[in-house]
Amino acid sequence: MRATRRSAATRGREPTPPHADLGTEDGRDGEERRMARCTARRHPAERQGRGAASAAAAGAALLLLASLGMMQGPPSCLAQEQQQCEGGPGACTDGASDGGWDQAASPMLDTSFCNIRRVDLPRDASRLRSSSVLKRPVIFRRPDGAGGNAAARRATERHRLVEAHGGDTVVLSSANTYSYDKRRVPLAHYLEEGREYMGQHTAESLANETWYMFGDNDHGGWGDVFDAYAQPPYYQEHELLSGFETALSFGIGGSGTGVPFHVHGGGFSEVLWGRKRWFLTQEGVVPRFDPNRTTLYWLQYDYDKTVPANLSFLQGVYDCVIGPGEVLWFPANWYHATLNIGQTVFMSTFV
Numbered sequence: 001m002r003a004t005r006r007s008a009a010t011r012g013r014e015p016t017p018p019h020a021d022l023g024t025e026d027g028r029d030g031e032e033r034r035m036a037r038c039t040a041r042r043h044p045a046e047r048q049g050r051g052a053a054s055a056a057a058a059g060a061a062l063l064l065l066a067s068l069g070m071m072q073g074p075p076s077c078l079a080q081e082q083q084q085c086e087g088g089p090g091a092c093t094d095g096a097s098d099g100g101w102d103q104a105a106s107p108m109l110d111t112s113f114c115n116i117r118r119v120d121l122p123r124d125a126s127r128l129r130s131s132s133v134l135k136r137p138v139i140f141r142r143p144d145g146a147g148g149n150a151a152a153r154r155a156t157e158r159h160r161l162v163e164a165h166g167g168d169t170v171v172l173s174s175a176n177t178y179s180y181d182k183r184r185v186p187l188a189h190y191l192e193e194g195r196e197y198m199g200q201h202t203a204e205s206l207a208n209e210t211w212y213m214f215g216d217n218d219h220g221g222w223g224d225v226f227d228a229y230a231q232p233p234y235y236q237e238h239e240l241l242s243g244f245e246t247a248l249s250f251g252i253g254g255s256g257t258g259v260p261f262h263v264h265g266g267g268f269s270e271v272l273w274g275r276k277r278w279f280l281t282q283e284g285v286v287p288r289f290d291p292n293r294t295t296l297y298w299l300q301y302d303y304d305k306t307v308p309a310n311l312s313f314l315q316g317v318y319d320c321v322i323g324p325g326e327v328l329w330f331p332a333n334w335y336h337a338t339l340n341i342g343q344t345v346f347m348s349t350f351v
Contacts, residue, residue, distance in 0.1 A: 099273040100158030103342035105255045106200060108300065109277065110341055114320035116278070121148075121327065125233040134266075137280050137318050138329050140232065146324035151228040153272050153324070156345045162188055164224060171216035172197070176207035177260045177291035183211055191252070198343055201256030203300040207292050214251030214259070214348075225250060232268045232327050234351050247350040258295040258339040261287050266332035267350040271322055274344030278328055280318040280336040287317065287335055295337045 121140040122128045142148030154160070166188035174181040190197050190213060197211055219226055226248055235244045246267075261279070269276070279295070281287045288306050289298050298306075306317055321341065322328050330336050 099153065099156065099345070101273045101343040101345060102198075102255070103274060104200070105342040109256060109296070109339060110275075111277065111319065111321060116280075116318050116320040116328070118326075121232065123233075125236045125239075128233060134329055134331065136282075136331060137278070137334070139320065139322055140268075140327040140329065142325050142327065144325075148325060149230050149270065149272060152225065152230065152347070155225050155228040156272050158191070161225075162191065165222065166191075168218070168221060170213050172211040172213050173215070174208045175210035175212045175257060175259060175294055177262045177289075181208060182216070198252075198254040201254060201294070201296060203294070203297045205256075205294055205296070207260060207294045207297075210257060210294055212251070212253050212257050212259070214253070215249040217248075217250050219248070222250070229347050231349050232270075234268075234349070249348045249350065251346050251348070253340040253344050253346075255340055255342050255344075256294075256296050259337060260291060260293065260295050260298065261289045261335045261337040263333055263335050265350060266330060267348055268327050268329055269322075269338075269348045270327045270346060271324055272345045272347060273324065274346075275321050275323045275341040276344055276346060277321045277339040277341060278319070278330075278336060279338075280330060280334050281316075283331065283333045285335070287337075289337070295339045298337065299339065 116137050116139050117133075118139045118141055119133065121142050122131075128134070144150075146153060166186065168187050169184050170187050170190055172183040172185065172190065174183075189195070192198075197213075201210060217226075229248065231246060231248070234246065258276075261281075269278075279287075288302060290302075303317075320328075
């Protein structure tokens with residue numbers, strides 16, 4: 001599903017602010033107050049109707065995760081509290097504009113639970129890869145937030161994409177684990193309101209009838225998007241000159257769409273518009289799922305069969321929502337699934 005695009009030494013490199021330091025975590029002062037304000041929805045362990053004892057155990061586990069610094073509120077909520085913006089929190093980059101993409105979403109898609117560590121995006125590739133942080137999933141925060149990819153966000157505003165590429169044919173894949181089927185439609189047709197593609201999907205939608213734009217991109221024809229994207233620093237200059245390459249895959253999905261559990265090599269995933277929920281299991285741990293059912297179906301009916309009641313992330317599921325300005329690293333050979341919250345525009349970088 002991915003098309004290869006060479007990472008030239010001069011393309012996709014972003015500024016390296018002196019304060020970008022690998023391993024810096026959020027301050028814990030006022031964490032409980034922030035969690036109380038930002039936590040609007042419960043973790044599925046509570047939402048699925050467990051008894052009081054299970055709910056109490058889940059609550060204790062959530063408090064444990066919070067004390068360990070691994071549970072954080074929704075990115076957009078925390079971003080508004082942490083950033084200083086003209087006009088107050090509502091004027092922050094992440095909340096001021098939706099790029100023309102509909103952010104309405106079913107409440108059941110969302111969660112404030114997060115057991116994936118957040119750190120600052122490092123200055124360079126050598127610092128990133130010399131650390132042990134890439135051994136498990138991690139969310140990198142761009143120092144400038146969503147502004148760290150301002151050019152790519154501008155290029156992927158809905159009206160700009162329709163104007164530049166509305167007549168271009170895009171390849172859609174069926175949303176089952178092995179993406180059996182393909183469909184080719186004009187971009188404007190895919191994005192058109194009222195059609196089945198970009199509306200709110202439900203758990204009853206079958207995977208082979210859910211169509212999703214991700215990968216199979218025409219990199220030559222979409223240079224305005226790919227050239228604007230600032231890739232996370234992974235390969236060093238000498239590696240790029242020696243022919244090492246990354247592969248970029250661009251995607252747009254309606255609310256409730258996503259890819260069911262699957263596995264492949266490692267890489268990064270960044271949301272430009274909207275939000276995306278990630279589920280991952282450790283290498284060697286195969287989650288319980290039906291490859292012909294959607295991620296939304298799995299979340300609604302099978303999540304509690306996969307995630308232990310104690311929310312263990314040793315044999316359970318890593319679960320978190322990312323938004324603009326955040327880049328998730330998924331290690332090689334870790335099963336993972338995704339779920340879009342609202343209409344979502346994103347870029348993945350395979351290494």
